[in-house]
Amino acid sequence: MGKTSRLVILTTALWLATSAAAQVTALTHATVIDGTGAAAQRDVTILMESGRIQDMGPSSKIAVPAGAGVLDLSGKFVVPGIINAHGHVGANPEPQLRQYALYGVTTTTSMATDPDEIVRLREEQKRGTLRGARVLTVKHRFMGPDPKLVTPEQARAKVDEIVAGGGDFIKVWIDGQGGKRAKLTREFCAAVMDQARKHGKITMAHVYEYADAKMIVDEGVNILVHNVRDQEMDADFIATLKRRNVSVISTLMREEALFVYGEAPAWIDDPFFRKGLSAERLAILKTRKREEQANDPELARNKRAFEIDKINLKKLSDAGVRIAFGTDSGGDPYRFFIQGFFEHRQMELMVQAGLTPMQVIQAFSKGASEVLGIDQEFGTLVRGKAADLLVLEKNPLDNIASMRTIQAVYLGGGKFE
Numbered sequence: 001m002g003k004t005s006r007l008v009i010l011t012t013a014l015w016l017a018t019s020a021a022a023q024v025t026a027l028t029h030a031t032v033i034d035g036t037g038a039a040a041q042r043d044v045t046i047l048m049e050s051g052r053i054q055d056m057g058p059s060s061k062i063a064v065p066a067g068a069g070v071l072d073l074s075g076k077f078v079v080p081g082i083i084n085a086h087g088h089v090g091a092n093p094e095p096q097l098r099q100y101a102l103y104g105v106t107t108t109t110s111m112a113t114d115p116d117e118i119v120r121l122r123e124e125q126k127r128g129t130l131r132g133a134r135v136l137t138v139k140h141r142f143m144g145p146d147p148k149l150v151t152p153e154q155a156r157a158k159v160d161e162i163v164a165g166g167g168d169f170i171k172v173w174i175d176g177q178g179g180k181r182a183k184l185t186r187e188f189c190a191a192v193m194d195q196a197r198k199h200g201k202i203t204m205a206h207v208y209e210y211a212d213a214k215m216i217v218d219e220g221v222n223i224l225v226h227n228v229r230d231q232e233m234d235a236d237f238i239a240t241l242k243r244r245n246v247s248v249i250s251t252l253m254r255e256e257a258l259f260v261y262g263e264a265p266a267w268i269d270d271p272f273f274r275k276g277l278s279a280e281r282l283a284i285l286k287t288r289k290r291e292e293q294a295n296d297p298e299l300a301r302n303k304r305a306f307e308i309d310k311i312n313l314k315k316l317s318d319a320g321v322r323i324a325f326g327t328d329s330g331g332d333p334y335r336f337f338i339q340g341f342f343e344h345r346q347m348e349l350m351v352q353a354g355l356t357p358m359q360v361i362q363a364f365s366k367g368a369s370e371v372l373g374i375d376q377e378f379g380t381l382v383r384g385k386a387a388d389l390l391v392l393e394k395n396p397l398d399n400i401a402s403m404r405t406i407q408a409v410y411l412g413g414g415k416f417e
C-alpha cells in the first residue's frame, strides 16, 4: 500500500470517528413519560449523542445544535425502552434479542443455564454493538436435584464459578411442582445466598408456594422472580418484603399462557402477535398445543394460580413493594412464551390486576432497572442515561395497549430497524 492511500484511509477513519461522536439526534416537541412516575411532560426536546441522552427539557429551553438530525415528534409520545427483568434467551441468542428489540424491549435478562455466547454478546454490546436488546445473564440456575450440587460447600464453589464466568445475578429455582420434584434444601439455598452476598451479587428466586417465598426471603433474597401463586399473601409478609427491600416480578402473562392457548384467544390472529412466530409454529399452536392445554389435568390449578397472582400483585403494589416488570418469555420454544409479544400482553394483564398504566410504565423502567442494579445507566429517561426509548403514536396513559403503537425504537441513541 502506498503512502497516499494509507493517509486517505487514516483521514477517512478520523473523519468517521469525529462525525460519529458529534452526531446529535434531536427529538423535538414530544410528550414524554419519563418512567419516574412524574406526569407526562408536553413539548419536550431530547438530544441524543454517543448513545446517551445528552440533554432533555422543554423545547423552548433546549437549543438544537447546528448539524443535528431533527425529528419533529409533535403529537407523539416518548417512553423508556422496556426492561424485561425476567426473560430467557439461551441458545442462538441473536435473532431472539432482535425480536425483543423490534417489540420495544431494549434490555432483557436470561435466567436459565445460559451459554457462554450470551456473555460474549453482552460484552460486545458494552462496546457499542447493538444488534438487538441488551442482555444480562444468570449463567447458571440452581435447581434440584443435581447430584453434583448437594452440599453447602458445593453451592459456594458453584457461586464462585458463576461469578468468574461472568454471571450478572445468582438465581435459585425452588419449586416442587405440586410434589413432582425435589426442591433445593434451605441449607443449600442459604449457602448460595450468603456466597452471592460476599461477591456483591443480586440474588433471585423462582418460587411458586408461599412457604418457599417466606423461606428464601428469610435467607435474604433480593428478588422474587415470580409472584406467590398458591395463596394470597398476608399483610405481615408484605410488610416484611417492604422492610427488607425485596422486589417482586409478577409473570402474569406466563400464568395465562399455561392455559389460554387452549381457549383459542382472538389475539393469536392479531398481526402484532403473528409477527412473533413463524407460520409453522402458529399451526402447532392452533392444533397440538391448543388440544393439550384444553385437556390439561392441571388446568384448574393453572387458572387459579393466574387469579392469585393478580390478587397478590395488586396487594403488593398498593403496599408500596417495588414491582419490577418481567414475563418469563423465551425458553423452550414449545412453551410458546413469545418474546416481545409477551411483554405487551403482560402490561395489559397488570392493568387488569388493578395497576394504572403509569405504574406499569414505572415497573418496566424505574422498577426493573433498580432491581437489576442498572438504574445508573438505564431505566428512566434522564440526562446522562442511555438513550433507550420508544416513540409511540398514541398515549399509553389513556390505554396501556397503546404501547403497541411503536413508531420507532431507539437503542443506544440509534434507530433500531
Ligand SMILES: [Zn+2]
Residues within 6 Å of the ligand: 086, 087, 088, 111, 328
Ligand atoms: Zn423463567
